[in-house]
Amino acid sequence: MTVQIDKPILDPYDYDFHEDPYPYYKRLRDEAPLYRNEELGFWALSRHQDVVQGFRNSTALSNAFGVSLDPASRGPHASKTMSFLAMDDPDHLRLRTLVSKGFTPRRIRELEPRVTELTVGHLETMLERADSGTVDYVAEFAGKLPMDVISELMGVPQPDRDQVRAWADAVMHRDDGVTDVPPAAIEASLNLIVYYQEMVAQRRKKPTEDLTSALLGAEIDGDKLTDDEVLGFMFLMVIAGNETTTKLLANAAFWGHRNPDQLTPVYADLERVPLWVEETLRYDTSSQILARTVAVEFTIYDTTIPDGEIVLLLPGSAHRDERVFENPDDFVIGREIGSKLLSFGSGAHFCLGAHLARMEARVALTELFRRIRGYEVDEANAVRVHSSNVRGFAHLPITVETR
Template sequence: MTTAGTWEVLLDPYDYDFHEDPYPYYQRLRDEAPLYRNEELGFWALSRHSDVLAGFRNSTTLSNKFGVSLDPASRGPHASKTMSFLAMDDPSHLRLRTLVSKGFTPRRIRELEPRVTEIATQHLDVLMEKGTDGTVDYVGDFAGKLPMDVISELMGVPVPDRDQVRAWADGVMHREDGVTDVPAEAIEASLNLIVYYQEMVAERRKKPTDDLTTALLEAEIDGDRLTDDEVLGFMFLMVIAGNETTTKLLANAAFWGHRNPDQLSPLYDDLDRIPLWVEETLRYDTSSQILARTVAGELTLYDTTIPDGDVLLLLPGSAHRDERVFEDPDDYVIGREIGSKLMSFGSGAHFCLGAHLARMEARVALAEWFKRIRGYDVDEANSVRVHSSNVRGFAHLPISIQAR
């Protein structure tokens, strides 16, 4: 068998068994087919840490301009309309990212933290009250609400509109079992969201306020400014990339903390260890498992030439379990040395602009939760995983809580 040859174990990002536990599949890929080819679905895949890292950092031969998802409706020259600079190459990517960075600053994120704490506290009040009567849905009542509300706070969405905006955002991402492409309901939710944001942008043009939407409209470098469509594209990227992945991060942390109580118990008395919990969750079971690139020109790996235009998948979910890089990678060890080996937010030119926001949200949310509880249990039998070709996490995570 060659490294890129036909392989008896199929890597199918749409397969439900793969969604339940992709890690045995990844192990075999790393060992037996580090460059994998799926003829039926038309993609290549890289699974070893060194190859995935090199792939993220190769923004010339590996192009983003057709998007970063394998889903057919998300791929193509139109991808940047909803994925902003994530679906662009330089120089367009660099221009747009630099302008957006003028408004989406580390300082703005730092100043947002007190409001994130308030929003988290509001949702936790509801979670804890419901939890007195038995099990609650950690995703439905907390992890699925906080990230979108934080994005709405950042953008300046009025509080009375936030439930509706969150419902549309959920609709954009929702997939029924067996659906591998973007369904009509998701397209309708996307249109509703775009129309809402269009009206918001028009309103900010007339009446600026102190929010990210206004900051994006006012961002300027040597007379160059973002167009309304570019602002809308970034707002939509926040909904897709910033909302869902943070929801999954919070639920994955809760699930693996439950599975590893010896690792979790010290955190109840030492909240300063919460960021270490976040980092190990990002390594052990990252939200963003699979990201697509398109080969531009020719790329030769493992004595195999990948043709121009072919899709190559980068598998950070596999890279983080690579025993060539991490000791005992299948063990969940809060506080292990990870550092720059983490690729949950990518690497190189396309490193996630929202990484600091996601980490802050997760740290605040988990710390505020642990201030209120002395323990919790997950009802694994009734937990429901999402079925996605690139994101891993839970649609529902029923838990019972022991309050302090």
């Protein structure tokens, strides 16, 4: 009698996969390090060394059609909403260099006191509500702060921020089993683009001190960003910068709750918060799956993948690879991670906003722990986000014990 062994399966749209992708990843690493999904038309790389090489091989694996599997987000138009993330060199290098003139480490450093103010404001509201019982950590805090920071950076006026945040959330939502962008997300994208177009037009007439004005003024040897290029970068900030940081803050809270022994030293010494952030980025990264398009024939595991095919890189899997991390399925704050972290990519496309995300998470979690003695997550009522590439919570109800 022969025993039928199922092939490993990777379906980025499957709700069960969203609940816990890590057993799926383990099977891929062990049984199909180069995986093929005929039905959805992609290949996938799951081992750490292969994901690193995939990120760094931008000649064979192109970003030009975007980094999402969703058909509506893919194609030559991808750079309109994903800026230089959906470009190859030399276009990528030109745009990234120009954007870097406005989006400087100094600008991020100078933003920190304001990030602290915004954090404290949201925390005070959340903790007041928590006095009467359970409060939604995402709705009251993790979902609000990153978008407010980006709005602050861009110069979005305070009264508009709730609406801009609602559009940004709608852009990312995916329905169960639907392998494309739903109509509500397309409508939200258009609303955001129209809003930012008006903002760019205003700054052209009357520059202010914000990043939008800095981008419009950025120049290298007479080369400047067009309105569309500024718009594309603003959209990228909303999608990549907002969504992933929201998920990072909620994932940190969830896994901290699941591993209270790991948090005890953090309560005692808030200098350990950045270590908590790094382990969360490794253990359960917001950015799980990134697509590339084969530009020239790409050979790996004795298989040649023809050009035009989609290859998914799985940093979420790479971070649990036992070939690289000891006991990778244990959440250990303070473990040695360093350059093995792939949450912000690697190589030419390394995330320009990595320092902003780390600063926001450090400030947010430090200020939270200054005010609380402990917290509990109501796991039964926690709701995961359903997305083909990011991982985190739509709702995370918690109870807190204030200091």
